[in-house]
Amino acid sequence: MTKLDIDLDRSSPVPLYFQVAEQIARAIQAGELAPGSRLDNEVLLADRLGLSRPTIRQAIQYLVDKGLVVRKRGVGTQVVHGQVKRAVELTSLYDDLRRVGQEPATRVLAIETVPADESTAGALGVATGTEVVRLERLRYAEGKPLALMHNWLPPGPASLTAEALEARGLYELLRAAGVRMRVAAQRIGARTATPAEVRLLEERRACPLLTMVRTTYDDQGRAVEHGSHVYRASHYSLEVTLVER
Amino acid sequence: MTKLDIDLDRSSPVPLYFQVAEQIARAIQAGELAPGSRLDNEVLLADRLGLSRPTIRQAIQYLVDKGLVVRKRGVGTQVVHGQVKRAVELTSLYDDLRRVGQEPATRVLAIETVPADESTAGALGVATGTEVVRLERLRYAEGKPLALMHNWLPPGPASLTAEALEARGLYELLRAAGVRMRVAAQRIGARTATPAEVRLLEERRACPLLTMVRTTYDDQGRAVEHGSHVYRASHYSLEVTLVER
DNA sequence: GTGAACAATTTGTCAAGACATTCTTACGTA
DNA sequence: TACGTAAGAATGTCTTGACAAATTGTTCAC
Numbered sequence: 001m002t003k004l005d006i007d008l009d010r011s012s013p014v015p016l017y018f019q020v021a022e023q024i025a026r027a028i029q030a031g032e033l034a035p036g037s038r039l040d041n042e043v044l045l046a047d048r049l050g051l052s053r054p055t056i057r058q059a060i061q062y063l064v065d066k067g068l069v070v071r072k073r074g075v076g077t078q079v080v081h082g083q084v085k086r087a088v089e090l091t092s093l094y095d096d097l098r099r100v101g102q103e104p105a106t107r108v109l110a111i112e113t114v115p116a117d118e119s120t121a122g123a124l125g126v127a128t129g130t131e132v133v134r135l136e137r138l139r140y141a142e143g144k145p146l147a148l149m150h151n152w153l154p155p156g157p158a159s160l161t162a163e164a165l166e167a168r169g170l171y172e173l174l175r176a177a178g179v180r181m182r183v184a185a186q187r188i189g190a191r192t193a194t195p196a197e198v199r200l201l202e203e204r205r206a207c208p209l210l211t212m213v214r215t216t217y218d219d220q221g222r223a224v225e226h227g228s229h230v231y232r233a234s235h236y237s238l239e240v241t242l243v244e245r
Numbered sequence: 246m247t248k249l250d251i252d253l254d255r256s257s258p259v260p261l262y263f264q265v266a267e268q269i270a271r272a273i274q275a276g277e278l279a280p281g282s283r284l285d286n287e288v289l290l291a292d293r294l295g296l297s298r299p300t301i302r303q304a305i306q307y308l309v310d311k312g313l314v315v316r317k318r319g320v321g322t323q324v325v326h327g328q329v330k331r332a333v334e335l336t337s338l339y340d341d342l343r344r345v346g347q348e349p350a351t352r353v354l355a356i357e358t359v360p361a362d363e364s365t366a367g368a369l370g371v372a373t374g375t376e377v378v379r380l381e382r383l384r385y386a387e388g389k390p391l392a393l394m395h396n397w398l399p400p401g402p403a404s405l406t407a408e409a410l411e412a413r414g415l416y417e418l419l420r421a422a423g424v425r426m427r428v429a430a431q432r433i434g435a436r437t438a439t440p441a442e443v444r445l446l447e448e449r450r451a452c453p454l455l456t457m458v459r460t461t462y463d464d465q466g467r468a469v470e471h472g473s474h475v476y477r478a479s480h481y482s483l484e485v486t487l488v489e490r
Numbered sequence: 491g492t493g494a495a496c497a498a499t500t501t502g503t504c505a506a507g508a509c510a511t512t513c514t515t516a517c518g519t520a
Numbered sequence: 521t522a523c524g525t526a527a528g529a530a531t532g533t534c535t536t537g538a539c540a541a542a543t544t545g546t547t548c549a550c
Contacts, residue, residue: 013511052536055533242428260502296504
């Protein structure tokens with residue numbers, strides 16, 4: 001049992017369960033709750049914090065979903081061992097790089113309206129030939145090329161400019177335009193770079209690339225974006241945390 | 246509103262919320278609940294099924310977490326558009342291949358006890374030099390080599406034999422030995438195959454490989470397995486569903 | 491000393507109820 | 521006709537309470 005110092009602000013618009021979860025997460029990250037240590041049981045926590053047990057359960061379930069703690073019936077709730085990285089999230093590369101402090105920069109190679117070919121139309125759920133926005137961008141991290149990114153977007157709410165795309169990530173711009181991204185289907189693979197890719201990414205001939213093809217859907221289920229990105233495998237890998245439910 | 250035919254077996258050990266979730270999921274997969282369609286509201290569903298609303302909420306939350314439906318306050322719960330593939334899961338390649346009907350086969354190249362080098366020891370959370378089990382396997386799908394897999398396991402509950410590893414997946418064997426895998430940290434990348442890998446995987450010279458390095462932890466937070474797998478990029482890619490919480 | 495049974499502990503499931511917040515639609519007024 | 525407000529609809533949050541199931545520890549009997 002480890003004593004926890006949790007302050008609750010009942011006048012805050014932040015739900016109580018979330019306040020509890022946040023503070024427990026913070027204690028874990030700060031080392032106050034050591035890996036392997038046991039949390040107080042739900043009934044006791046609820047009593048001490050003056051909350052109901054389902055509210056505590058909701059807070060702890062949030063932490064379970066984040067992979068920070070595990071629960072076992074009859075035993076209790078324990079902080080997970082090991083350095084937990086970020087879970088799989090619906091974020092753009094721009095967001096990712098900025099989060100880890102690698103100053104991202106973008107060069108827009110093309111932004112045009114084109115008729116969607118069969119494959120793109122299928123991914124976006126529009127008729128073949130529909131006019132869609134096609135983006136081609138080169139993403140830099142710490143001054144070096146990292147990824148070549150193609151995206152296709154259906155005509156819609158976000159009016160994208162090269163200036164905006166060079167200043168912010170695509171998902172950020174979509175969100176600012178009111179698009180609520182919800183689910184994405186993604187395929188991760190690898191292949192050898194084409195000569196054009198080699199040139200743009202400043203890599204050696206036939207270097208390996210990590211590839212990601214992703215279609216993102218909004219909360220109404222409409223495709224809002226289809227992307228095909230390639231990354232220099234020498235400079236980029238994807239780290240994820242898998243959590244068994 | 247779409248009418249749902251849900252049967253509940255109250256004598257079953259399967260929790261009620263799970264029975265509801267399963268049957269809704271099945272209706273979605275079968276097309277009875279079309280993408281974009283609206284579920285009955287929680288209060289009505291609870292009333293019709295003779296369950297409490299929190300039980301219905303739990304069932305729906307399960308579906309939300311699977312990316313099958315989205316919820317919006319004031320509006321309702323809607324089936325997501327787009328073909329949702331499996332979410333990211335803590336499964337082994339053997340499980341994956343078997344699930345999609347590609348008969349997996351395994352050839353054990355090595356199974357030995359070795360002193361853990363610094364990197365392996367770090368991953369497994371043991372002292373450098375500790376005796377650990379090292380596996381080297383070649384995985385086939387439909388008669389063709391697909392992946393070359395190295396795994397290191399701390400001395401422990403599972404006594405692995407080449408025979409067992411050729412008949413079943415590693416995770417399956419660990420589970421059968423009572424190991425409860427819970428969280429895994431995974432890094433996905435790409436690189437060019439070494440000559441030895443080229444030979445084993447029957448690929449062309451310097452072909453691209455998709456790489457996965459993963460450390461899996463049990464529900465006590467102990468590392469139970471560290472693996473470094475390479476896949477023929479020409480034959481394998483990873484499909485995942487990302488869900489925004 | 492070992493195995494089985496029982497008790498204590500803790501999470502998991504479920505119910506009933508109430509209020510808050512967000513979204514959409516309809517109505518009223520300018 | 522357009523805009524603002526109010527009402528209705530539906531999810532989100534929280535409370536109180538009870539029983540079930542799994543795990544661990546202890547005790548008793550052989």
